[in-house]
Amino acid sequence: MNEEINRDFLNAIARIESGNVLNPVLRSKKAEGKLLKLNATNVALEAGHSRTLIGTRNSQYPHIRKRVATQTEADETVSTPNAKRRRESTQQQIARLLAEKTKQDLVNRILFTRLAQAAHQIHLLEKKAKASHEHPQLKR
Known part of the structure; x- marks a missing residue:
């Protein structure tokens, strides 16, 4: 294991975590x-070394691979009140969002109907109030 390469990987991890990357490709992504x-991939790019040094099972830098893999796994899980679950795929997100939209559309229709009913009741009450002011003898 080359100590200089090891230090390059560790420094690259620190820069990625802090957001102060030097690699032009990563700077572009950040911008x-x-x-x-x-x-x-990002650690190797930032360090200026081959991804195979840390990206394969028989890595020359297993502690770097382990740190990157641990962080990657943490990024891919989302905490839920009861347990952890994998991030939704794009198709799952679309299906979930469509279901939420359908539910919200139904709620909106119900609220619109109630609003229309309330507006109608207000109209009837205003009409009744106007009639009773114009004709005080007509108390209903």
């Missing part, structure tokens, strides 16, 4: 507002 994930 576009994209999240810089701590993964083997």
